[in-house]
Each structure stands twice: as C-alpha cells, then as structure tokens.
Amino acid sequence: MDRFASLQLFIRVVDRGSFTRAAHEWGIGQPAVSKQVAALEARLGTPLLNRTSRGLHPTAAGQDFYDSAVRLLGDLEEAENRVARGSSNPAGLVRVAVPPALGGMYIVPQLPAFFARFPNVTVELSVGERRVDLIKEGFDLAFRVGTLGDSSLIARRIGSLRISTVATPDYLARHGTPSDPAALWSHNLVTPLLHGGTAEWLFLGPGGQFSLEPSGNIRSNDAGDQRAAVLAGVGIGRGPTALFAADLRAGTVVSILNDFAPPPSPIHVVYAGGRRVPGRLRVVAELLAEICASEPSLCLD
Numbered sequence: 001m002d003r004f005a006s007l008q009l010f011i012r013v014v015d016r017g018s019f020t021r022a023a024h025e026w027g028i029g030q031p032a033v034s035k036q037v038a039a040l041e042a043r044l045g046t047p048l049l050n051r052t053s054r055g056l057h058p059t060a061a062g063q064d065f066y067d068s069a070v071r072l073l074g075d076l077e078e079a080e081n082r083v084a085r086g087s088s089n090p091a092g093l094v095r096v097a098v099p100p101a102l103g104g105m106y107i108v109p110q111l112p113a114f115f116a117r118f119p120n121v122t123v124e125l126s127v128g129e130r131r132v133d134l135i136k137e138g139f140d141l142a143f144r145v146g147t148l149g150d151s152s153l154i155a156r157r158i159g160s161l162r163i164s165t166v167a168t169p170d171y172l173a174r175h176g177t178p179s180d181p182a183a184l185w186s187h188n189l190v191t192p193l194l195h196g197g198t199a200e201w202l203f204l205g206p207g208g209q210f211s212l213e214p215s216g217n218i219r220s221n222d223a224g225d226q227r228a229a230v231l232a233g234v235g236i237g238r239g240p241t242a243l244f245a246a247d248l249r250a251g252t253v254v255s256i257l258n259d260f261a262p263p264p265s266p267i268h269v270v271y272a273g274g275r276r277v278p279g280r281l282r283v284v285a286e287l288l289a290e291i292c293a294s295e296p297s298l299c300l301d
Contacts, residue, residue: 004073004076006036006039006040007069007072007073008073009022009026009033009036009037010036010037010040010048010065010066010069011066011069011070011073012025012026013033013037013049013056014049014056014058014062014066015135015136016136017055017056017057018055018056019033019034019037019056037049044061044065046059046061047059047061047062048061048062048065048066049062050062070272074278075278077092077278089118089119089120089279090118090120090121090278090279090280090282090283091120091121091279091280092120092121092122092278092280093122093124093140093280094121094122094123094124094140094141094280094281094284095124095126095138095139095140095141096123096124096125096126096139096140096141096142096143096284096288097126097128097131097132097134097139097141097142097143098125098126098127098142098143099127099128099129099143099145100127100128100129100222100223100224101222101223101224101227101240101243102143102240102242102243103125103127104224105242105243106242106291106295106298107125107287107288107291108125110287110290110291111123114283114287117283118280118283121280121283121284123284126139129194129195129221130195131144134153134270134271134272135272140271140272140281140284141269141270141271141281141284141285141288142269142270142271143267143268143269143288144267144268144269144270145161145265145266145267146265146266147265147266148266148268148270153270153271153272154270154271154272155268155269155270156268156269156270156285156289157266157267157268157300158267158268158269158285158288158289158292158293158300159266159267159289159292159293159298159299159300160264160265160266160267160298160299160300160301161240161241161242161264161265161266161267161298162240162241162242162261162264162297163238163239163240163241163261163262163264163265164238164239164240164241164244164248164255164258164261165201165236165237165238165255165256165257165260165261166230166236166237166238166239166244166247166248166253166254166255166256167230167235167236167237167253167254167256168230168231168233168252168253168254169251169253169254170233171233171234171235171236172254172256175187175188177256178236178256178257180205180257180260181201181203181205181210181212181257181260182210182212184201184212184214184236185212187216187235187236188216188217188234188235188236189201189214189215189216189235189236189237189238190214190216190218190220190226190229190230190234190235190236190237190238191214191215191216191218191219191220192214192219192220192221192223192226192238192239193219193220193221194221198213198214198215198219199214200212200213200214201213201214201238202262203257203260203261203262204260204261204262204263205259205260206259210260214238216234216235217234217235218234218235223239223240223243226239226243227239227243227244227247230244230253231247231252231253236256240297241255241297242295242297242298245295245296245297264301267292267298269285269288269289271285
C-alpha cells in the first residue's frame with residue numbers, strides 16, 4: 001500500500017475508532033488494516049493508537065500525525081480539483097447541515113450570485129433539526145444554533161438567532177392581545193413538534209423564566225407550515241424572528257410579548273479541526289457569515 005493510501009486508511013481508522021469498521025468500509029480484512037497501521041507505527045517509531053476495550057483512540061503523537069495527514073490530503077484534493085477543472089478558483093462539493101426553513105429562506109436565494117463567483121463549487125444542503133456528526137456522517141460544515149458542547153470542531157460565531165411571538169393583526173383583533181405569557185393559555189397556539197414531542201415555549205420576564213407547552217388545533221414539525229398557519233390567522237405562533245422577518249416588515253404579522261423574549265442564541269458555522277480549511281469550505285462559510293450579517297434578525301448582537 002502506498003503512503004497516501006496508508007494515510008487515508010489511518011484517518012479512516014481514527015474517524016471510526018475501529019479497525020473492523022474501517023476495514024468494512026475499505027472492503028478489506030481487519031487483519032490487513034491492523035498490519036498497515038502497525039507498519040506505519042514502525043516506520044514512524046512511535047505508537048499512534050491506544051487500543052482499549054472501549055475502542056481505539058489516538059496517542060498524542062497519533063493526534064498530531066492525524067491532523068497533519070488530514071491537512072495534507074485536503075490540500076492535495078483541492079489542488080487536484082483546481083488542475084482538473086483548469087481553474088485556480090475553489091472547486092468541489094461542500095456538504096452543509098442547516099436547520100429547517102433558514103436554508104430555503106436565506107441561503108438558497110443567495111446561491112445564484114455565489115455560483116456566479118464560484119462556478120466550480122457544488123453546495124449540498126441537508127436540512128434537519130438534529131445535530132449531525134460532521135466526521136462520521138461526512139459533512140463539511142454545519143450551521144448551528146445554540147450553545148456548543150465541547151468537541152474537536154472549530155467554530156466561528158457568525159450571528160444570533162432571536163425568537164419572536166407573532167400573530168396576524170386580524171387574529172389579535174378577534175381574540176385580543178395577550179399581555180403576558182400566562183395569557184396565552186386562552187389562545188389557539190400553533191404548536192411546534194420536535195423529535196416527536198411538543199417543543200416548549202420559553203419566556204424571560206421580570207418574574208424570571210416562564211415555560212409553556214403550547215396547545216392548539218394545528219401541530220407541525222415543519223417551520224414553514226407553522227409560519228403558514230400564523231399567516232392564515234389560525235392562531236399565535238412562535239419561532240425564529242428570521243422566519244417571520246419579511247412578514248413583520250410587511251405588517252402581515254405583528255410581534256407580541258416582546259418584553260418576555262428570551263436572549264438571542266448564538267449562531268456558529270462549525271467544521272472539523274486539525275486541518276487547513278480548503279478554499280471551497282472557506283467561501284461557503286463566508287457566504288453563511290455574509291447572510292447573517294445582512295439580515296437584522298440574524299446578525300450578531
């Protein structure tokens with residue numbers, strides 16, 4: 001096995017934490033994988049992996065070698081893409097995990113101008129609420145809302161997500177405007193579903209935090225459907241201000257209970273650490289940052 005293939009195999013073993021899983025993905029036997037890693041350790045003169053009953057984990061030297069190997073192969077891939085396409089511009093596929101609605105409302109409309117600048121970059125959007133595992137699931141970037149946990153991922157703060165409680169002027173004229181969160185119990189609430197259950201509405205006011213489990217005669221796990229229900233006058237809805245930003249500007253909905261809004265949540269773009277960021281990832285990350293900066297409901301505090 002040549003050196004580059006050996007590096008690729010070592011990276012796969014570290015990413016999967018298992019000789020067996022790496023062997024299965026490569027279509028070779030587990031003993032062959034173990035032999036290649038052992039040969040690599042012998043050539044370098046140091047152990048690269050700690051082998052325990054809980055799996056495989058890189059040693060300090062192994063982590064350093066892994067980071068360098070990932071960076072080296074990333075640079076090689078980008079160089080090959082440039083030469084193959086006859087262009088010095090960023091090129092290749094970028095897989096991005098994004099939350100529902102925001103991709104369609106804010107990212108997709110900016111893609112024509114982006115592709116005019118970077119015609120050799122392909123953007124693949126994967127929409128969902130759950131937090132994907134970038135390395136195991138093969139994503140390049142993720143657009144994440146909320147506090148980040150400890151991880152090896154590199155994070156760049158690009159914006160803030162604000163939450164608004166909204167309704168149409170007609171609905172409020174017919175049913176009254178609630179003066180505090182507790183008054184919402186007497187209203188029909190457009191109910192968001194998350195992971196099969198009802199997503200709580202959290203408020204923060206002079207009396208501290210107040211949580212409410214919304215209830216109404218329409219429930220949906222799709223942010224676009226929730227927005228449509230609010231615009232139809234079905235009831236009061238709540239969600240990212242960015243979801244209703246155009247409607248608020250047009251006056252088709254109004255924001256209520258503003259004194260009880262929770263603080264904004266941070267928005268980050270995250271990517272795998274230990275490597276120089278390829279040009280194609282860098283320009284897509286910059287696109288996401290520019291989108292947040294240009295939209296008041298998403299910009300930094």
